[in-house]
Amino acid sequence: MTGDTIRGYARRMTTTTKLPPDEGDAAPRGLRGAVKITDVAAAAGVAPMTVSRVINTPDRVAAPTALRVREAIARLGYVPNMIAGGLSSRRSRMIAAVVPTIAHPMFAEMVLNFGEAMREAGYQVMLTISGYGPENEAEIVRTLLGRRPDALLLTGLDRPPEVRRMLADSALPVVEIWDAGPKPTDMLVGFDHNEVGVAVARLFAGKGHTHFASIGAADSRAQVRIQGYRAEAERLCGVMLPPITTAAPSTIMAGREALRQLLPALNRRTALACSSDLLAFGALTEAQVQGIAVPDRLAICGFGNFELGAACEPPISTVNVEGATIGRIAASFVLERLAGGTTPRRTRVPFRIVERGTT
Amino acid sequence: MTGDTIRGYARRMTTTTKLPPDEGDAAPRGLRGAVKITDVAAAAGVAPMTVSRVINTPDRVAAPTALRVREAIARLGYVPNMIAGGLSSRRSRMIAAVVPTIAHPMFAEMVLNFGEAMREAGYQVMLTISGYGPENEAEIVRTLLGRRPDALLLTGLDRPPEVRRMLADSALPVVEIWDAGPKPTDMLVGFDHNEVGVAVARLFAGKGHTHFASIGAADSRAQVRIQGYRAEAERLCGVMLPPITTAAPSTIMAGREALRQLLPALNRRTALACSSDLLAFGALTEAQVQGIAVPDRLAICGFGNFELGAACEPPISTVNVEGATIGRIAASFVLERLAGGTTPRRTRVPFRIVERGTT
DNA sequence: GTGAAAGCGCTAACAG
DNA sequence: CTGTTAGCGCTTTCAC
Numbered sequence: 001m002t003g004d005t006i007r008g009y010a011r012r013m014t015t016t017t018k019l020p021p022d023e024g025d026a027a028p029r030g031l032r033g034a035v036k037i038t039d040v041a042a043a044a045g046v047a048p049m050t051v052s053r054v055i056n057t058p059d060r061v062a063a064p065t066a067l068r069v070r071e072a073i074a075r076l077g078y079v080p081n082m083i084a085g086g087l088s089s090r091r092s093r094m095i096a097a098v099v100p101t102i103a104h105p106m107f108a109e110m111v112l113n114f115g116e117a118m119r120e121a122g123y124q125v126m127l128t129i130s131g132y133g134p135e136n137e138a139e140i141v142r143t144l145l146g147r148r149p150d151a152l153l154l155t156g157l158d159r160p161p162e163v164r165r166m167l168a169d170s171a172l173p174v175v176e177i178w179d180a181g182p183k184p185t186d187m188l189v190g191f192d193h194n195e196v197g198v199a200v201a202r203l204f205a206g207k208g209h210t211h212f213a214s215i216g217a218a219d220s221r222a223q224v225r226i227q228g229y230r231a232e233a234e235r236l237c238g239v240m241l242p243p244i245t246t247a248a249p250s251t252i253m254a255g256r257e258a259l260r261q262l263l264p265a266l267n268r269r270t271a272l273a274c275s276s277d278l279l280a281f282g283a284l285t286e287a288q289v290q291g292i293a294v295p296d297r298l299a300i301c302g303f304g305n306f307e308l309g310a311a312c313e314p315p316i317s318t319v320n321v322e323g324a325t326i327g328r329i330a331a332s333f334v335l336e337r338l339a340g341g342t343t344p345r346r347t348r349v350p351f352r353i354v355e356r357g358t359t
Numbered sequence: 360m361t362g363d364t365i366r367g368y369a370r371r372m373t374t375t376t377k378l379p380p381d382e383g384d385a386a387p388r389g390l391r392g393a394v395k396i397t398d399v400a401a402a403a404g405v406a407p408m409t410v411s412r413v414i415n416t417p418d419r420v421a422a423p424t425a426l427r428v429r430e431a432i433a434r435l436g437y438v439p440n441m442i443a444g445g446l447s448s449r450r451s452r453m454i455a456a457v458v459p460t461i462a463h464p465m466f467a468e469m470v471l472n473f474g475e476a477m478r479e480a481g482y483q484v485m486l487t488i489s490g491y492g493p494e495n496e497a498e499i500v501r502t503l504l505g506r507r508p509d510a511l512l513l514t515g516l517d518r519p520p521e522v523r524r525m526l527a528d529s530a531l532p533v534v535e536i537w538d539a540g541p542k543p544t545d546m547l548v549g550f551d552h553n554e555v556g557v558a559v560a561r562l563f564a565g566k567g568h569t570h571f572a573s574i575g576a577a578d579s580r581a582q583v584r585i586q587g588y589r590a591e592a593e594r595l596c597g598v599m600l601p602p603i604t605t606a607a608p609s610t611i612m613a614g615r616e617a618l619r620q621l622l623p624a625l626n627r628r629t630a631l632a633c634s635s636d637l638l639a640f641g642a643l644t645e646a647q648v649q650g651i652a653v654p655d656r657l658a659i660c661g662f663g664n665f666e667l668g669a670a671c672e673p674p675i676s677t678v679n680v681e682g683a684t685i686g687r688i689a690a691s692f693v694l695e696r697l698a699g700g701t702t703p704r705r706t707r708v709p710f711r712i713v714e715r716g717t718t
Numbered sequence: 719g720t721g722a723a724a725g726c727g728c729t730a731a732c733a734g
Numbered sequence: 735c736t737g738t739t740a741g742c743g744c745t746t747t748c749a750c
Contacts, residue, residue, distance in 0.1 A: 082505045084727035146441045252670035311611035443743030
């Protein structure tokens with residue numbers, strides 16, 4: 001524990017970095033050198049509470065006073081301690097978010113837009129990347145709750161009972177994204193993955209396909225999409241090739257490998273649904289290598305609308321779900337609740353089939 | 360402000376979610392229902408301080424006492440308030456990280472591994488995605504410092520003076536990643552982007568190339584790589600085609616477009632360096648569409664070692680820098696400092712040219 | 719090995 | 735519009 005007490009102090013002396021010389025009587029630099037609200041108050045000749053008001057509720061302070069305080073803040077380089085503020089006000093101005101991955105462009109977009117919207121409103125987002133599978137979600141949520149976030153954003157609806165209990169006990173606003181289902185914890189911004197699969201099957205059927213194949217990652221939502229696709233194709237009397245399941249998260253290589261597995265069964269015109277554009281691109285690439293004509297012999301539809309699918313040759317038909325939109329809607333729901341709203345917001349975001357060269 | 364006081368309370372009544380029935384005399388649920396350390400202490404018949412010890416320094420508590428306390432913690436569902444703990448101990452157990460993007464696989468990997476390593480050590484990472492360009496870095500760092508992180512991870516070395524000042528004043532451990540240069544703020548885990556460019560030029564030169572082209576994103580590090588490449592190629596008496604500069608962040612489409620621009624100048628065997636595998640894949644795709652033989656007429660080398668480059672056909676030669684390694688080393692540096700170390704750690708991580716089908 | 723007192727830096731609540 | 739008082743929930747410090 002000895003080290004903890006000198007965290008970050010003597011250190012500068014051991015670096016070669018030249019520090020700028022002290023600029024006049026600026027911020028005090030000593031140990032625990034952080035300027036605090038009382039320092040600012042003293043410098044401005046007001047009470048600490050007035051400094052607090054200048055920062056949090058500026059319109060409740062007379063203009064000349066506020067000016068003096070702001071001047072002192074700038075001069076001293078005061079950075080309010082939100083940890084202390086949060087303890088006192090019981091508002092951490094922090095939102096906890098959990099997503100399975102940021103490698104998936106949709107989640108990356110979602111995170112980016114959610115974070116931006118929350119930041120504009122004065123909140124920070126604490127992001128945790130959980131990986132697929134809900135195994136350690138309880139652990140993650142417990143840790144997150146320890147920081148007393150003002151709200152949570154979680155992915156999916158597949159929540160262990162222990163987590164549901166913790167969330168209920170915390171009584172915090174919760175937004176669940178990505179999935180749509182009947183019993184969200186609280187608020188919801190998602191879509192029905194089964195419907196996505198159905199829509200893809202109908203797209204193919206509408207083009208006269210009678211033979212249907214699928215490549216799906218071993219991730220619960222991906223499997224729901226694939227099942228929706230297969231069920232609908234079957235309902236339409238399609239001939240089903242055996243489903244290929246690949247490891248989650250999806251990769252291009254897995255798509256190539258899966259197409260190679262599919263090869264022997266590909267003896268007539270076939271429609272192929274992939275649970276990700278990465279798999280679809282892999283399948284397309286391998287089809288080209290194997291000399292299978294796309295889309296004439298093999299039609300391919302992916303999911304996710306990755307830039308890759310739009311920019312490759314031929315461009316890949318896919319299903320578009322806007323991560324950015326999900327992120328912004330989720331942020332607006334959270335902010336509304338934080339502002340006192342009580343509406344139990346639930347929204348299905350639309351998805352859209354983007355037809356391109358592979359169908 | 361009226362809303363603030365009822366944040367999250369009456370809400371459950373308006374949802375359709377069925378809550379599980381109260382399980383015996385479990386955690387108190389009322390307003391501000393959070394169980395606190397005094398509740399646990401009372402339930403276990405000890406002082407709050409003993410509960411704190413059970414959580415933070417278990418070996419300073421007698422086994423039977425600890426057992427009773429742990430039992431009470433579990434029964435009440437106590438989640439320690441780290442905001443209160445942080446205020447008291449002056450250790451937030453939080454690390455602030457700033458990266459320009461998470462769309463780039465290397466940053467995604469870096470963030471993932473850094474976060475994992477820190478989490479294992481009991482820290483959380485608060486991530487901010489800044490976008491390219493240091494314009495708003497001061498604002499971001501100020502906000503982050505308000506949370507009193509125990510350390511910071513920042514990208515690049517291109518730091519506005521105001522930020523350098525804030526960092527120096529805070530006296531916190533800082534690790535800068537991605538770049539290598541003579542005057543880091545504190546610790547460093549990066550590589551020399553110029554050297555990367557030089558290495559690519561030499562790769563091409565070694566294969567007898569005499570004509571050199573480049574496609575680079577308008578991002579400072581990408582430009583350094585491209586300049587290193589062009590300077591070295593020139594030094595080796597290469598004939599230089601005019602550089603193509605594309606918008607940051609890089610896209611596949613930009614690579615295709617850039618190759619189209621390059622087309623008129625491509626009247627003999629040419630080597631093409633791209634500042635990202637996305638640009639390289641775009642160039643490759645467009646070359647295939649245009650019927651330019653790769654690698655015979657046009658050799659291509661990318662940067663980043665994205666899965667895309669490895670899995671497409673032909674696979675793209677590239678420069679590999681392990682984001683995961685950077686993340687883990689950065690975490691180890693921070694943890695060492697947090698444990699009391701004072702060594703001014705600076706490391707250059709190696710990069711490696713991965714030759715594949717496009718050279 | 720355990721407890722009591724004091725206080726981290728801020729803001730809610732009330733008073734003036 | 736501004737100030738005073740009293741905590742927020744925990745940990746530090748010191749006593750036992």
